[in-house]
Amino acid sequence: MLSAMHPSAGPLSRLRREHEELVLSLLRKHGPLSRGELGTRCGLSRTTLYDIVGDLIANGAVVAAVPLAEERRRGRPVEKLSLNPDAGQALGIDFARRAVHVAAVNVAHEIVGSASEQHAPDLSWEERVRLAERLVGTLTGGALRLGALDAVGVGVVGPIGAPGDRTAGGRRLDHLSELLRKSFGVPVLLDNNTRLAALAEATWGAAADDADVLYLRVSHGVGGGLVVGGSLHRGAFGLSGELGHVTAVPSGAPCECGGTGCLETVASVGAVLDAYRAAGGRADDLAAFTAALAAGDPAARAVLAVAGAHIGTVLAAVCNAIGPGVIVIGGELARTGEALTGPVEKALAAHIMPASRDRVVLRPAALGATGGALGAIALVLHESPLLSHYPAEADPEDDA
Amino acid sequence: MLSAMHPSAGPLSRLRREHEELVLSLLRKHGPLSRGELGTRCGLSRTTLYDIVGDLIANGAVVAAVPLAEERRRGRPVEKLSLNPDAGQALGIDFARRAVHVAAVNVAHEIVGSASEQHAPDLSWEERVRLAERLVGTLTGGALRLGALDAVGVGVVGPIGAPGDRTAGGRRLDHLSELLRKSFGVPVLLDNNTRLAALAEATWGAAADDADVLYLRVSHGVGGGLVVGGSLHRGAFGLSGELGHVTAVPSGAPCECGGTGCLETVASVGAVLDAYRAAGGRADDLAAFTAALAAGDPAARAVLAVAGAHIGTVLAAVCNAIGPGVIVIGGELARTGEALTGPVEKALAAHIMPASRDRVVLRPAALGATGGALGAIALVLHESPLLSHYPAEADPEDDA
Numbered sequence: 001m002l003s004a005m006h007p008s009a010g011p012l013s014r015l016r017r018e019h020e021e022l023v024l025s026l027l028r029k030h031g032p033l034s035r036g037e038l039g040t041r042c043g044l045s046r047t048t049l050y051d052i053v054g055d056l057i058a059n060g061a062v063v064a065a066v067p068l069a070e071e072r073r074r075g076r077p078v079e080k081l082s083l084n085p086d087a088g089q090a091l092g093i094d095f096a097r098r099a100v101h102v103a104a105v106n107v108a109h110e111i112v113g114s115a116s117e118q119h120a121p122d123l124s125w126e127e128r129v130r131l132a133e134r135l136v137g138t139l140t141g142g143a144l145r146l147g148a149l150d151a152v153g154v155g156v157v158g159p160i161g162a163p164g165d166r167t168a169g170g171r172r173l174d175h176l177s178e179l180l181r182k183s184f185g186v187p188v189l190l191d192n193n194t195r196l197a198a199l200a201e202a203t204w205g206a207a208a209d210d211a212d213v214l215y216l217r218v219s220h221g222v223g224g225g226l227v228v229g230g231s232l233h234r235g236a237f238g239l240s241g242e243l244g245h246v247t248a249v250p251s252g253a254p255c256e257c258g259g260t261g262c263l264e265t266v267a268s269v270g271a272v273l274d275a276y277r278a279a280g281g282r283a284d285d286l287a288a289f290t291a292a293l294a295a296g297d298p299a300a301r302a303v304l305a306v307a308g309a310h311i312g313t314v315l316a317a318v319c320n321a322i323g324p325g326v327i328v329i330g331g332e333l334a335r336t337g338e339a340l341t342g343p344v345e346k347a348l349a350a351h352i353m354p355a356s357r358d359r360v361v362l363r364p365a366a367l368g369a370t371g372g373a374l375g376a377i378a379l380v381l382h383e384s385p386l387l388s389h390y391p392a393e394a395d396p397e398d399d400a
Numbered sequence: 401m402l403s404a405m406h407p408s409a410g411p412l413s414r415l416r417r418e419h420e421e422l423v424l425s426l427l428r429k430h431g432p433l434s435r436g437e438l439g440t441r442c443g444l445s446r447t448t449l450y451d452i453v454g455d456l457i458a459n460g461a462v463v464a465a466v467p468l469a470e471e472r473r474r475g476r477p478v479e480k481l482s483l484n485p486d487a488g489q490a491l492g493i494d495f496a497r498r499a500v501h502v503a504a505v506n507v508a509h510e511i512v513g514s515a516s517e518q519h520a521p522d523l524s525w526e527e528r529v530r531l532a533e534r535l536v537g538t539l540t541g542g543a544l545r546l547g548a549l550d551a552v553g554v555g556v557v558g559p560i561g562a563p564g565d566r567t568a569g570g571r572r573l574d575h576l577s578e579l580l581r582k583s584f585g586v587p588v589l590l591d592n593n594t595r596l597a598a599l600a601e602a603t604w605g606a607a608a609d610d611a612d613v614l615y616l617r618v619s620h621g622v623g624g625g626l627v628v629g630g631s632l633h634r635g636a637f638g639l640s641g642e643l644g645h646v647t648a649v650p651s652g653a654p655c656e657c658g659g660t661g662c663l664e665t666v667a668s669v670g671a672v673l674d675a676y677r678a679a680g681g682r683a684d685d686l687a688a689f690t691a692a693l694a695a696g697d698p699a700a701r702a703v704l705a706v707a708g709a710h711i712g713t714v715l716a717a718v719c720n721a722i723g724p725g726v727i728v729i730g731g732e733l734a735r736t737g738e739a740l741t742g743p744v745e746k747a748l749a750a751h752i753m754p755a756s757r758d759r760v761v762l763r764p765a766a767l768g769a770t771g772g773a774l775g776a777i778a779l780v781l782h783e784s785p786l787l788s789h790y791p792a793e794a795d796p797e798d799d800a
Contacts, residue, residue, distance in 0.1 A: 159755050212636040226722065228628045235723020236612040237759050245753040246717045258754035317646045317714070318721040322626065323635020353645045354658035355559055359637050 017150070019044060019052050024061065024083065028108050032067070032080035053081060061087045061107050061148030083107045086140060087148040091184065092376030093132045094155040094193045095176070096369075097121055097220050100128055102135040103373040107148055109381065113139035114370040125172075129179045149186045153376030155193025157221065160238045189379050191234075195241055196375025197330060197367070198225025199232050203378050205366040207326045214324040215365075216243055216315065218307075218340075219331035222264040228322065243318065244268070248310040263314050267307040269333050275303045286332055293339055304336060305343040312347025319352050319360055330365025337364075417550070419444060419452050424461065424483065428508050432467070432480040453481060461487045461507050461548030483507045486540060487548040490780040491584065493532045494555040494593045494772030495576070497521055497620045500528055502535040503773040507548055509781065513539035514770040525572075529579045549586045553776030555593025557621065560638045589779050591634075595641055596775025597730060597767070598625025599632050603778050605766040607726045614724040615765075616643055616715065618707075618740075619731035622664040628722065643718065644668070648710040663714050667707040669733050675703045686732055693739055704736060705743045712747025719752050719760055730765025737764075 019042075026041050027033060033041070039049050056062040063084045066077040087107045094101040098121050103114035115135040119128070136144070156173065177188045198215035207213040213227040222244030226233040233240050244264035245257050252261025265271055269286050276283055276292075279299045283289040293300040315327055327348075334340060341362065349357055367374060426441050427433060433441070439449050456462040463484045466477045487507050494501040498521050503514035515535040519528070536544070556573065577588045598615035607613040613627040622644030626633045633640050644664035645657050652661025665671055669686050676683055676692075679699045683689040693700040715727055727748075734740060741762065749757055767774055 210636075224721070228722075229631055229633050231629055231631075233629050233722070236610070236725030237723060237756065239753065239756050239759075240721070240723035242720045242723070242753050242756075246720045247713065247751045250713075259751070313647065313650075314717070317717050320642045320646045321624070321640070321718040322628075322633070322722060323637060323640035323642070325636030351647045351659070353639065353642050356637065356639050356642075359639075 016052070019048065020056060020061075023049070023052055023056060024089075024107055027062065027081060027083050032082040034078050034080055036078075038081060056148070057081075059087075059147035060084055060145040061089070084145065084148070085110075085112075086143045087145045088112065088139075089148055089150050090377045090380040091136060091146075091149060091152045092155070092196075092373035092378075092380070093136075093152060093180075094196070094370070094372030094376060095128055095132075095157070096155075096193060096372065097157055099369070100131045100135060101370050101373040102132055102139070103370050103377060104136065104139050104144060105377055105381070106144075111374075111377075112144060114373060115139060116369055125176050125179060129176070129183055132180075133183055146184065149184060151187040151189055151380045152180055152184050153196070153378075153380040154180060154188055154190045155196040155372040155376050156190060157193060159242070160190060160192045160195075160234075189376070191376070191379060192223070192225075192238070192241070193372035193375075194221075194223035195225040195232065195234065196373075196379060197365075197371035198227060198241065198328075198375070199378050200367050200371045200375035201328050201330065201365055202227045202232070204374065205371065206328045206363045210324075210326045212322070212324040213326050213328060214315065214318060214322065215241070215328045215330065216311070217331035217365075218267055218269075218311065218329065218333040220269050222268050222331075226322065226324075243314060246314045246317070248314060263310055266310045267333070272303055272307050272333060275306065276300060279303060290336060293336060301339055304339045307333070308340045308343025309347040311340075312344040312349075313351050315344065316348050316351030319348070319356060323356065324360060327360060327362045328365050329362065330367075330371060334364060416452070419448065420456060420461075423449070423452055423456060424489075424507055427462065427481060427483050432482040434478050434480055436478075438481065456548070457481075459487075459547035460484055460545040461489070484545065484548070485510075485512075486543045487545045488512065488539075489548055489550050490777045491536060491546075491549060491552045492555070492596075492773035492776030492778075492780070493536075493552060493580075494596070494770070494776060495528055495532075495557070496555075496593060496769075496772065497557055499769070500531045500535060501770045501773040502532055502539070503770050503777060504536065504539050504544060505777055505781070506544075511774075511777075512544060514773060515539060516769055525576050525579060529576070529583055532580075533583055546584065549584060551587040551589055551780045552580055552584050553596070553778075553780040554580065554588055554590045555596040555772040555776050556590060557593060559642070560590060560592045560595075560634075589776070591776070591779060592623070592625075592638070592641070593772035593775075594621075594623035595625040595632065595634065596773075596779060597765075597771035598627060598641065598728075598775070599778050600767050600771045600775035601728050601730065601765055602627045602632070604774065605771065606728045606763040610724075610726045612722070612724040613726050613728060614715065614718060614722065615641070615728045615730065616711065617731035617765075618667055618669075618711065618729065618733040620669050622668050622731075626722065626724075643714060646714045646717070648714060663710055666710045667733070672703055672707050672733060675706065676700060679703060690736060693736060701739055704739045707733070708740045708743025709747040711740075712744040712749075713751050715744065716748050716751030719748070719756060723756065724760060727760060727762045728765050729762065730767075730771060732769075734764060 022042055057064055061084055062081050064079045064081050066079050085106055088104045089107045090105050092103045099116055099118045101116045104112050106112045115138050173190055180188045194217050201207050201215055202213045211230040215225045217223050224241040224243035226241050245259055245262045247261050248263040248266050249261035253265045254260055255262035255265045273283055276289055281299045345362055422442055457464055461484055462481050464479045464481050466479050485506055488504045489507045490505050492503045499516055499518045501516040504512050506512045515538050573590055580588045594617050601607050601615055602613045611630040615625045617623050624641040624643035626641050645659055645662045647661050648663040648666050649661035653665045654660055655662035655665045673683055676689055681699045745762055
């Protein structure tokens with residue numbers, strides 16, 4: 001989307017956020033400053049500055065203290081203002097299919113921690129939000145203060161429509177946004193969690209210097225995200241990157257999207273486990289399958305070869321269309337390593353245009369399971385140049 | 401690319417072009433103005449303005465005349481300056497496989513005409529450039545003056561590398577650029593002609609108001625172009641939009657790109673004619689095939705149904721990846737109409753994600769055979785917002 005829920009998102013409150021951000025960025029850059037030094041540098045009126053600083057101290061983002069050296073001097077002591085390293089500025093939460101991942105950055109834009117917990121796939125939204133709150137509570141040993149929080153960035157499974165478009169999973173997302181707003185009391189920005197993982201990989205991860213990136217995540221679901229010409233791409237209806245629903249087997253199995261023979265039906269964790277069991281293998285979950293693979297089971301290898309060939313063929317088709325420089329593969333199944341990526345590369349080489357064959361690079365994802373939560377933080381901070389053309393308008397409907 | 405060949409592309413000459421463009425745009429907006437009126441509006445010094453105006457009159461872009469009403473008044477008559485409607489500002493030339501298409505706009509940015517001529521596929525570059533010169537000579541009955549020409553935009557077949565990248569057809573393009581620079585004496589901007597046709601359709605044609613457009617051209621070759629998030633997209637290596645080389649038949653016929661079973665091997669004009677003849681039909685060229693189709697030949701219809709099914713399947717895969725709002729189909733084969741687009745739509749609906757099915761719109765191209773040449777003009781004028789993030793640096797190597 002983004003679906004922004006800002007309780008008071010008028011131009012004045014936006015201006016105030018900009019002034020706050022100016023003061024925070026000066027403290028980030030110069031370290032502790034007195035009110036006088038801050039005034040010289042920020043160009044705000046004395047009244048406005050004192051007002052802003054007062055609020056930043058009240059919500060815990062900034063701390064005021066008299067330095068020891070100052071205390072020993074004669075005359076009136078001068079307080080110095082500095083960033084509170086325990087104040088969170090942005091939270092990222094990834095509501096994956098079977099897990100919640102959280103990450104937070106402080107007002108200095110340092111990642112202060114991340115945490116994850118698996119859960120049953122049918123857990124209610126109320127319980128997932130409570131789980132997220134609990135995980136946030138564990139960050140920096142519970143010392144993290146959320147008073148200075150700008151916003152919460154949230155990744156969810158499935159398509160996310162354009163601002164104001166309530167058809168693509170709209171009601172479910174409205175409910176989640178409302179729960180999160182009640183929990184954290186700040187605006188909520190929502191996007192597809194795989195697209196957020198692509199943003200994170202292209203901002204800090206395996207493709208940090210690349211302007212044209214194709215990201216594929218093979219996990220319980222199969223999805224992707226695109227960085228195109230230096231910008232994260234959402235597509236006309238928020239439906240870009242749906243690589244898991246490209247047809248891989250024209251007369252294949254029905255897919256939960258309503259289609260037939262989608263890549264997800266042959267290359268997800270579930271599909272690989274099913275194929276392995278159909279070939280006589282025994283594995284209840286991916287860990288057991290990975291153990292069998294490590295033990296040299298040829299059936300496990302053969303199953304991954306088939307999945308890898310389908311993945312490589314789909315990637316080649318998409319490469320021919322959009323011409324990326326780098327392909328990043330992440331997700332739980334990608335952690336099987338070369339047994340999957342070898343067949344992927346082989347099929348990719350067979351089907352990509354020969355002119356591109358030796359140019360496009362395939363890399364494993366670098367950020368692991370918290371990629372989606374980190375991408376949600378990038379979305380909130382809006383600091384990545386990849387977001388320069390990303391839709392960022394708040395949806396006024398969401399405030400109703 | 402763009403490969404710009406500017407004989408004197410330093411900052412001063414660039415500044416001078418900007419001043420000229422300022423004067424031209426004021427005359428475009430306000431109609432005839434005296435030097436004094438121009439001076440008040442443009443903010444240039446009197447010396448600079450008189451210098452610029454002198455050059456614009458000398459190269460034929462601007463004409464100076466004393467209006468009749470002015471002549472009758474007493475005192476010194478005041479000349480008015482106006483745009484010369486016969487002065488060309490930008491030329492677009494599309495060197496297609498078997499035809500040259502040209503189009504020109506005057507200094508008022510009005511399209512003053514377009515012209516096309518078919519030729520044998522093995523015609524030399526020298527002869528193609530002479531053909532282009534001759535076609536340009538026919539525009540506006542030969543009255544078009546080229547003295548005010550800013551640049552020539554050129555579309556060519558095949559991949560175009562990044563600025564400075566000489567591997568993707570580099571030598572061939574250098575030779576062509578040199579020939580054109582000698583002919584027209586101005587900078588040459590080169591790009592893939594199908595990408596330019598996509599730019600033209602998304603600027604003035606079938607998708608003029610859309611930010612996410614997938615363009616497919618089915619002609620003697622099969623190619624495409626993408627507008628992604630409101631920008632024309634070239635891809636990391638200038639290889640975006642190669643939809644003709646997405647695998648359509650995994651164990652199909654060899655393709656001239658070096659691949660196997662590419663869409664181009666089953667959906668180009670040549671492939672359709674071959675399939676029609678293999679089914680017992682008789683047609684030497686597309687015109688004969690189209691006549692057979694119009695006469696109700698079921699074999700002609702069946703052959704297009706197969707090609708359309710392959711096209712729709714490839715379009716669906718690409719749609720799932722990039723999520724366009726509009727698909728535009730152009731090229732000679734597309735002029736067969738519903739006999740092709742019907743099967744395309746059917747396969748598209750079968751393979752696109754159900755969530756996108758009722759949203760993505762398929763439209764026939766609106767600009768016909770001169771789309772590539774019009775796109776080349778858009779490239780030169782750089783007036784389309786679609787080009788706002790398009791690479792536009794000159795390649796200094798090209799000047800050698």
